[in-house]
Amino acid sequence: MGTVTTPPDEQARSIFDDLGYSLAGDGAEFSATRDWKEIRVTAVTDRVEADHDSGYRCFVTWAENTDALERQLRRLDPPYEWAVMGVEEDGDYEVARAPPVS
Secondary structure, three states, X not given: OOOOOOOOHHHHHHHHHHOOOEEEOOOOXXXXXXXXXXXXXXXXXXXXXXXXXXXXXXXXXXXXXXXXXXXXXXXXXXXXXXXXXXXXXXXXXXXXXXXXXX
């Protein structure tokens, strides 16, 4: 697969819906809620901006971009728990980095 410039927002929504989360919001950023946990999900192609939110974040990108995105987030050292999920066009996905279990 060549470089894809559109974020994998449909794949992100499908994954979180299949995992039993309630989804709210449109576009490449939405919230996914299940039980007590709310996750801010952002579908991206390659770059993220650090913000000062707290809580849980999941960045969903194309599988070929996961390493670069994870390195970028480590450099930014945001104040929230974060995960990176890499997806394929066919819907397969892998969690490339997940927050530590407390």
